[in-house]
Amino acid sequence: MNFLALLFRNRLAAMGAVVLSLILALVLITPLLPLVDPDVIDTGNRFKRPFTEGALLGTDHLGRDLLSRLLWGTRLSLAVGFAAAVIAAVIGSAVGIVAGYFGGRVDNVIMRVIDMLMAFPYILLALAIVAALGPGLINALIAVAAVNIPFFARNIRGIAVGLAGREFIDAARLAGMGHMRIMLTELLPNVLPVIIIAMSTTVGWMILETAGLSFLGLGSQPPQADLGSMLGEARAALITAPHTSIVPGVMIFLIVMSINLLGDGVRDALDPRLKSGALSRPMARTKVDRKGPIPAGSDALMDIRELETQFHVKKRVYKAVGGVTLSVRPGECLGVIGESGSGKSVTALSVMGLVASPPGVVTGGAVRLNGEDLLDMPFEKLRQARGDKVAYIFQDPLSTLHPLYKVGDQLVEAIRSHHNVSNREARKKALSLLKDVRIPNAESRLDNYPHEMSGGMRQRVSIAMSLANDPEVIIADEPTTALDVTVQAQILALLDDLRRSRGLAIIFITHDFGVVAQLCDRVAVMYAGRIVEEGPTQEVLDAPAHPYTKRLIACVPELGQGRRELAAIPGLPPVVDNLPEGCAFAPRCDKARDECRMGDVALRGGAPRAGAPRAVRCLFPEEEIA
Amino acid sequence: MGSYILKRLVSAIPVLLGITVIVFLIMAMIPGDPATAILGSYATPDNVEKLNRDLGLDKPLVARYFIWLGNMVTGDFGRSFSLNRPVLDEIVERFQATLVLAGTAWVLCAVLGILAGVVSAARQYGFADKAITFTVLVGISIPSFFLGMMMILLFAVNLRWLPVSGMYAIYGGGDLPDLLRHLIMPALALAAVATGVVARLSRSAMLEVLRQDYIRTARAKGVRESRVIMGHALRAAMVSIIPVLGIQAGFVLSGSVFIEIVFQWPGVGRMLVDAILKRDILLVQGGVVFVAACYVLFNIAVDVAQSLLDPRIKT
Numbered sequence: 007m008n009f010l011a012l013l014f015r016n017r018l019a020a021m022g023a024v025v026l027s028l029i030l031a032l033v034l035i036t037p038l039l040p041l042v043d044p045d046v047i048d049t050g051n052r053f054k055r056p057f058t059e060g061a062l063l064g065t066d067h068l069g070r071d072l073l074s075r076l077l078w079g080t081r082l083s084l085a086v087g088f089a090a091a092v093i094a095a096v097i098g099s100a101v102g103i104v105a106g107y108f109g110g111r112v113d114n115v116i117m118r119v120i121d122m123l124m125a126f127p128y129i130l131l132a133l134a135i136v137a138a139l140g141p142g143l144i145n146a147l148i149a150v151a152a153v154n155i156p157f158f159a160r161n162i163r164g165i166a167v168g169l170a171g172r173e174f175i176d177a178a179r180l181a182g183m184g185h186m187r188i189m190l191t192e193l194l195p196n197v198l199p200v201i202i203i204a205m206s207t208t209v210g211w212m213i214l215e216t217a218g219l220s221f222l223g224l225g226s227q228p229p230q231a232d233l234g235s236m237l238g239e240a241r242a243a244l245i246t247a248p249h250t251s252i253v254p255g256v257m258i259f260l261i262v263m264s265i266n267l268l269g270d271g272v273r274d275a276l277d278p279r280l281k282s283g284a285l286s287r288p289m290a291r292t293k294v295d296r297k298g299p300i301p302a303g304s305d306a307l308m309d310i311r312e313l314e315t316q317f318h319v320k321k322r323v324y325k326a327v328g329g330v331t332l333s334v335r336p337g338e339c340l341g342v343i344g345e346s347g348s349g350k351s352v353t354a355l356s357v358m359g360l361v362a363s364p365p366g367v368v369t370g371g372a373v374r375l376n377g378e379d380l381l382d383m384p385f386e387k388l389r390q391a392r393g394d395k396v397a398y399i400f401q402d403p404l405s406t407l408h409p410l411y412k413v414g415d416q417l418v419e420a421i422r423s424h425h426n427v428s429n430r431e432a433r434k435k436a437l438s439l440l441k442d443v444r445i446p447n448a449e450s451r452l453d454n455y456p457h458e459m460s461g462g463m464r465q466r467v468s469i470a471m472s473l474a475n476d477p478e479v480i481i482a483d484e485p486t487t488a489l490d491v492t493v494q495a496q497i498l499a500l501l502d503d504l505r506r507s508r509g510l511a512i513i514f515i516t517h518d519f520g521v522v523a524q525l526c527d528r529v530a531v532m533y534a535g536r537i538v539e540e541g542p543t544q545e546v547l548d549a550p551a552h553p554y555t556k557r558l559i560a561c562v563p564e565l566g567q568g569r570r571e572l573a574a575i576p577g578l579p580p581v582v583d584n585l586p587e588g589c590a591f592a593p594r595c596d597k598a599r600d601e602c603r604m605g606d607v608a609l610r611g612g613a614p615r616a617g618a619p620r621a622v623r624c625l626f627p628e629e630e631i632a
Numbered sequence: 633m634g635s636y637i638l639k640r641l642v643s644a645i646p647v648l649l650g651i652t653v654i655v656f657l658i659m660a661m662i663p664g665d666p667a668t669a670i671l672g673s674y675a676t677p678d679n680v681e682k683l684n685r686d687l688g689l690d691k692p693l694v695a696r697y698f699i700w701l702g703n704m705v706t707g708d709f710g711r712s713f714s715l716n717r718p719v720l721d722e723i724v725e726r727f728q729a730t731l732v733l734a735g736t737a738w739v740l741c742a743v744l745g746i747l748a749g750v751v752s753a754a755r756q757y758g759f760a761d762k763a764i765t766f767t768v769l770v771g772i773s774i775p776s777f778f779l780g781m782m783m784i785l786l787f788a789v790n791l792r793w794l795p796v797s798g799m800y801a802i803y804g805g806g807d808l809p810d811l812l813r814h815l816i817m818p819a820l821a822l823a824a825v826a827t828g829v830v831a832r833l834s835r836s837a838m839l840e841v842l843r844q845d846y847i848r849t850a851r852a853k854g855v856r857e858s859r860v861i862m863g864h865a866l867r868a869a870m871v872s873i874i875p876v877l878g879i880q881a882g883f884v885l886s887g888s889v890f891i892e893i894v895f896q897w898p899g900v901g902r903m904l905v906d907a908i909l910k911r912d913i914l915l916v917q918g919g920v921v922f923v924a925a926c927y928v929l930f931n932i933a934v935d936v937a938q939s940l941l942d943p944r945i946k947t
């Protein structure tokens with residue numbers, strides 16, 4: 007039911023369904039309609055134009071009524087096409103099920119043969135079969151069915167292989183069922199839906215293929231006519247009497263088109279990725295749609311103020327970032343910590359408009375770099391700032407570096423996107439960058455592809471890439487999460503070095519307090535899209551004020567010991583499209599009282615600025631803060 | 633790379649043999665006395681007896697297969713009775729014409745299809761995307777032979793821009809411009825469906841790729857958007873587009889049979905249909921094996937192109 011609703015929400019698919027059912031209905035009642043015999047020859051009335059007396063669609067080269075021939079021909083074409091589809095589906099599926107069920111040698115041999123059949127352009131096989139059997143409609147039907155068998159066999163076999171290994175098949179075998187019975191009663195019902203879908207997507211093809219063979223004169227033989235042979239016969243008079251060609255041609259077009267529309271609709275309705283709207287591609291920049299007033303800035307290098315970023319998926323709104331304020335000064339390292347889903351990465355990506363959009367929308371706040379608002383900057387200016395003033399280091403460089411470009415080329419590109427230098431110069435710079443991040447044999451590494459390097463080396467490459475244009479701010483989004491402990495320590499030491507030697511400001515996103523302790527001057531703790539505590543790293547570590555922070559720290563047995571999941575905190579973070587009223591942490595907090603759930607809990611302790619005292623968002627904090 | 637090509641060529645041998653076995657078995661289905669069936673209306677008792685001897689039709693099936701295969705390997709595809717010339721000569725001559733037509737159509741479908749798909753994806757849900765999606769839907773629903781006929785009506789008969797049919801003008805033709813004028817319509821009609829398929833696939837491949845993390849990285853680096861789309865994204869999307877281009881070559885080759893009939897193009901497809909109608913079985917058999925073998929080799933070239941594009945493929 008749900009499936010049908012989805013299908014018919016797709017207007018085009020519905021249109022296809024309507025046209026197809028109209029044609030089917032017409033064809034079914036054809037014998038009852040008051041039509042002239044389609045094969046009665048009346049040479050005195052040849053090539054009558056459409057809409058003339060007694061011949062609604064005109065007559066053909068032998069004076070036969072085109073309307074009558076069209077309907078009877080459509081009937082024949084559809085019948086033959088469907089018959090071919092059923093035959094191909096039955097034989098193909100049987101072959102596929104046998105191959106998948108028995109596996110091993112049987113499977114191997116069958117699939118070899120299938121591969122060889124598929125090595126033919128389909129028409130050659132069909133022509134060979136018709137050549138052997140002789141022209142004729144039944145032989146054309148056999149040929150079309152035969153060339154489509156491999157398609158079904160291969161698809162069904164793929165699914166049958168997966169099913170054959172499942173427990174219920176073993177159980178059936180243990181119960182003493184024979185092979186034949188297992189295939190028919192256990193496997194077949196499970197693959198039937200796939201067979202039907204495969205049929206619905208190929209029946210249009212088969213109608214077209216049989217029509218094609220008839221068009222060539224190899225299918226239906228006169229006087230019997232299907233749509234293809236009508237078109238084939240009309241071709242001789244194409245120039246003098248085009249309507250005799252157009253009538254059957256348009257009918258084939260309508261049939262194939264409506265089947266295609268319907269098939270697309272079925273596919274879309276079945277593909278869960280399309281349902282969630284996830285298949286849309288992100289635009290070059292996150293959509294900005296700020297509702298409220300734009301907050302004033304500060305003198306910080308990078309200043310994020312009351313930033314709100316949401317995901318709009320259909321009618322649901324996920325508030326990923328709900329009013330976050332952060333800032334960094336040159337040479338400073340700010341840690342942003344939280345569980346996955348806390349909004350820390352979305353905050354980081356919002357800065358340079360890199361949140362996937364759709365579905366992401368920045369709905370409020372401001373992001374300023376040296377006092378300039380990045381959110382309403384013209385795109386070309388923003389592009390020039392990306393990588394040049396603000397650079398990113400992402401998690402897992404295997405997926406964040408382009409898999410098909412050499413790392414040297416990727417570095418060169420980063421440089422040449424912002425500096426008008428020759429390829430040679432850029433390459434020299436790339437080499438020195440690789441040396442800066444202490445990659446051994448840097449020279450030869452330039453010509454490596456990402457998949458040829460180790461995880462640690464790849465991460466060094468992406469750090470080198472972020473440094474390519476001497477940015478003012480680096481935003482590092484979990485850059486060490488995918489690495490093992492020793493490599494992680496090396497990378498952190500490297501970042502710390504670079505920050506001190508180059509005066510970089512770093513915003514370091516992580517879920518690991520150990521990493522924060524090693525690297526960051528200040529830390530902001532995020533929960534459910536908001537900052538719940540902020541302060542100098544050491545102070546927060548020594549005396550956490552928010553119950554959530556306290557638990558986070560308690561989860562780290564020994565600081566700096568690599569990746570740590572925050573699973574030790576009971577309960578799950580809230581889903582951000584359905585935030586509880588009041589404190590978002592209340593469901594997991596053992597200090598929660600009724601007041602906590604009443605109204606919004608404010609961030610107390612003064613406006614958070616670099617070097618400023620601490621702030622906490624809790625009514626009953628663990629520590630009273632000044 | 634050289635060893636990879638060699639490896640792929642060697643792996644094609646069983647497929648090529650399989651093709652000959654399949655064609656041979658299909659032809660063995662011919663009911664009745666094979667020699668008479670093969671010779672059809674050209675059969676005289678002399679001919680029948682000679683053919684029986686030539687093909688060893690009195691021998692068992694397996695022996696007959698190896699005789700046939702051995703002859704083909706040495707370039708002897710037999711003699712066409714309807715044309716009274718060696719089958720291979722006729723095929724090679726006709727296949728050149730088919731290559732011109734199908735090759736052009738294939739290049740067209742690749743270039744136009746990928747371009748349309750890229751624009752469609754980059755402008756997802758925009759006007760260009762909707763216009764392309766609609767055109768593609770119409771394009772893949774019109775049978776190529778009907779499209780060809782309608783093109784003749786419009787461009788050759790009504791507008792008189794292009795010649796109705798054939799490969800060269802009968803009088804005074806024969807040069808390249810003449811060929812191109814004759815080629816435009818059949819190549820476009822032949823390319824239509826494949827272009828639609830390639831455009832659809834390219835669109836979804838691009839959408840898939842544009843969502844990948846490395847595209848975000850490219851944008852974070854400040855790479856120009858045109859380069860993000862035409863460089864980073866298209867390069868990665870090509871990995872899934874190229875195999876489809878290989879498959880479409882088969883469909884273009886298949887479609888050329890119809891287009892050659894509609895446009896009187898002197899290619900191998902028209903030859904096959906004529907041969908079937910005249911029951912010239914040796915010509916059909918040779919033509920099918922020859923074209924299928926070329927297609928297998930072409931697909932090896934596609935695989936090699938794929939391995940050049942994607943360094944992650946082990947060569």
Ligand code: SF4
Nearest residue numbers: 589592595602624625
């Ligand atoms: S406000 Fe209440 S529920 Fe929230 S963290 Fe503080 S004590 Fe716990």
